Structures are given as C-alpha cells and as structure tokens.
Amino acid sequence: MVKVTQPVDSAHLPPKVRELLLARKTARDKHDFALSDQLRTQIATLGYLVNDQGDDSAVLKLGDKDTKPAKNFLLLFGSGEIAKSSVDIYRRACLTFNKRDLRISLITTPAGFQPNVASVYGEIKEFLLTSLPDFNLTVDIVMANTHQDASSPALVSRLSGADIILLGPGSPTYAAKHLKNTPLLDKIIELVKNGSTLILASAATLAFSRYTLPVYEIYKVGEELHWLDGLDVFTQLFAPLTIIPHYNNTEGGSGLDTSFCFMGQGRGTQLLSLLPPSTPIIGLDEHTALLIDLVTHNQTIHGKGTIHDLTYSKNRI
Incomplete structure (x- = not known):
C-alpha cells in the first residue's frame, strides 16, 4: 500500500x-x-x-484541510474510474498534494438525466472512501442535474475549498448543454486555475473538450455523423484538446466494432474528417488515464492502455 x-x-x-x-x-x-x-x-x-x-x-x-495542495492536475480517464486498476492512479496523484485532509466534490451533471444518478455517484464516493484510507476525505455529491441546478448560488458555493473536482459517466452532450454558461462551470474553472485538481472520466472528458461527440444520438438513435461544440475547458487550462474516451472499446464483440467511443473505426475516420485540419485530438483507451501537471504541463500515462494521437490532417489521410 x-x-x-x-x-x-x-x-x-x-x-x-x-x-x-x-x-x-x-x-x-x-x-x-x-x-x-x-x-x-x-x-x-x-x-x-x-x-x-x-x-x-x-x-x-494531520489536520491540514485548509492547506493548498502542493500540485494540481488534470486527470482524464478513458474508463475504469472506479475499477481496481485505478486505485494506484488516484493514490499517486493525491500523494503529491502534500496534505492528508482532502475535500472532493463529485458533480453529477453528466448523468443528470438518469433516474439512478444518485446511485451512480454514490458508488464513486464509496469507491474513493474505500480506496484512499490513508487520506481523510470529505466527499460531497453535488446534485447538479440541470442547467437550473448549475446556476444556483447555494449549490455553487458548495465547491468552495474543494481540492478535487470529479465528473464522470453519463452523456457528453447532456453535460455540455446543462453546464454551458453556468456559474458552476465558471467556479470549476476558477478553482482549477487556483490549485484544485480536475478529474474527468468517460462522458465528462468529451463534454469538457473543444468538440464533443453525440455518442447516444449517433450510436443509439441513428443520427448523422456530426460534432457539437464542447465546453472547451481544456483550452483555458492546458490546450485546445478533444478527448475520445473508450478508444479501444470491445463491448460489441466480434460482430460490432465499438472502438472510437462506440463509433467504430470506420465512422471514427469519417468523424475526424469533419473537423478542421490539425484539430488536436487524443484517443484514450479503456482503463487508462492521462495525468497532466497543470504547472509544468508534464504528461504521464497510467493504467492498462495508452493514448493515441488522432490529430487529423488532410495531408495524412
């Protein structure tokens, strides 16, 4: 341990x-x-x-809850944010904070449309409390399920003092729609710029990207291939990235290609061609995390897979 x-x-x-x-x-x-x-x-x-x-x-x-973390990161999970394989990733990041008392805000927006949203984020909370026993964690589930919730001053104030902010699974387009132009999103960005760590997993990585992929709309509903504007938070914190989580997904088995975040490589290639040339895009494998130091901009890869440079160039394709 x-x-x-x-x-x-x-x-x-x-x-x-x-x-x-x-x-x-x-x-x-x-x-x-x-x-x-x-x-x-x-x-x-x-x-x-x-x-x-x-x-x-x-x-x-001990008793250092008011101490500012020594480091802050952008931690992006392709998936597996509550898998056993991710425990060491969280611990290694938290060790660099040089403090034991940590406040974590879990923001539910990506899964806000799901009837079981409280259960989804309750499971994340329980995982963190169980996986980080050496730290004194205070974990607050912030039920920001709608744009109205994300605009509530009382709700936004609950993030004050958070060392870590985490958003996870759900729908990237739902998250982008209900966080866009809200005090909650402004508060998240403010906190991270002032030393908090932002952890995003699965749908949230897409929502916070320069461009976001309508996964459900294309994969389940059958809409035409297209992109939507994401929240573009990475541009303000690090670089204008677009992240594709679940990049090496195999849930479809031999009969259905579900890589490229359930799009499949064929549709993935078409989707890349729809973006402006040289748009920075990173594919992030399942059970894999990209850890970005927001001061040094040093990047490290952790977990079972790797990352893929998908930056599209008309000269390459």
Whole structure:
C-alpha cells in the first residue's frame, strides 16, 4: 500500500514528537517492530503521521484541510474510474498534494438525466472512501442535474475549498448543454486555475473538450455523423484538446466494432474528417488515464492502455 508522504522539517516538530521519533528509530534499528508500531500510534495521537521510507521516516502533519495542495492536475480517464486498476492512479496523484485532509466534490451533471444518478455517484464516493484510507476525505455529491441546478448560488458555493473536482459517466452532450454558461462551470474553472485538481472520466472528458461527440444520438438513435461544440475547458487550462474516451472499446464483440467511443473505426475516420485540419485530438483507451501537471504541463500515462494521437490532417489521410 502506498503511504502518505509530506515531510515536515524536524525543527518544526514539537519536542515530544521528536523524542518519540528518536525512540522509534532506535526500536526499528533493533528490529523491535512491535514497539515501533506502539510509538507510531503515540505520535499519531499528537497529530502527526509517520511514513517510513526505507531507513528514513517522514512525518505528515494531520489536520491540514485548509492547506493548498502542493500540485494540481488534470486527470482524464478513458474508463475504469472506479475499477481496481485505478486505485494506484488516484493514490499517486493525491500523494503529491502534500496534505492528508482532502475535500472532493463529485458533480453529477453528466448523468443528470438518469433516474439512478444518485446511485451512480454514490458508488464513486464509496469507491474513493474505500480506496484512499490513508487520506481523510470529505466527499460531497453535488446534485447538479440541470442547467437550473448549475446556476444556483447555494449549490455553487458548495465547491468552495474543494481540492478535487470529479465528473464522470453519463452523456457528453447532456453535460455540455446543462453546464454551458453556468456559474458552476465558471467556479470549476476558477478553482482549477487556483490549485484544485480536475478529474474527468468517460462522458465528462468529451463534454469538457473543444468538440464533443453525440455518442447516444449517433450510436443509439441513428443520427448523422456530426460534432457539437464542447465546453472547451481544456483550452483555458492546458490546450485546445478533444478527448475520445473508450478508444479501444470491445463491448460489441466480434460482430460490432465499438472502438472510437462506440463509433467504430470506420465512422471514427469519417468523424475526424469533419473537423478542421490539425484539430488536436487524443484517443484514450479503456482503463487508462492521462495525468497532466497543470504547472509544468508534464504528461504521464497510467493504467492498462495508452493514448493515441488522432490529430487529423488532410495531408495524412
């Protein structure tokens, strides 16, 4: 299990904590791990968490909910945001925040049309609480299911102080329609620009893109191939990206190509040709995440798959 790390300079530790740390180091050197664990518990009662790193130990100050995260990210999931394979992705990101008390706002808009929307986001909440036991999480499900909800000052105020904002499955076009030109979307962007981390999965990655794909409308209803304007949030935070989640989807089996977010490669190629040349597009595999540092713009890929540069050029096709 990955442990929380937030080194605190020993000069800033209370004398009693330093004394217990020294005693614990002696116990560890003697391989008296039972005593070491007892001393660790005593240190925790004084408001500090010990994280062992090889022969050294780091200390995390508890009760740091008002501390600004040391880093902030854009974390994009192609799918699998509550799969076992994603646990380490969340943990690795959270470890870099250098704080244990984390406030998470789950925004339900993408699935706001579903009768079971509360259950969908309740499952995400339970997953986070179970998967991140080393952190003291406060998880708030913000039921912003309509444009009216997303325009409510009382609802928007609930995001204040959020370290992490997460939107997930549902319909990308529904999410874009009901978040567009709302105080809630403005608040999300404001928070992320000021240090919060934005996590988007599945439909939400498309909704926040430069262009969004009407997945249900084409795949289920049979509408002509087309794109709609997305919320274009990535342009304000990083770059004018369009993300295609579920890129290597195989739910259709051998009889139906459901890659390219259920469109299939044939229709996917046609869809790409409808966009302006050189539009930046990234395909994101199932159970795969793209982690973007919003300060350094460093990008890393995590999970079972990879990403695909789908940027369309008339000279390439």
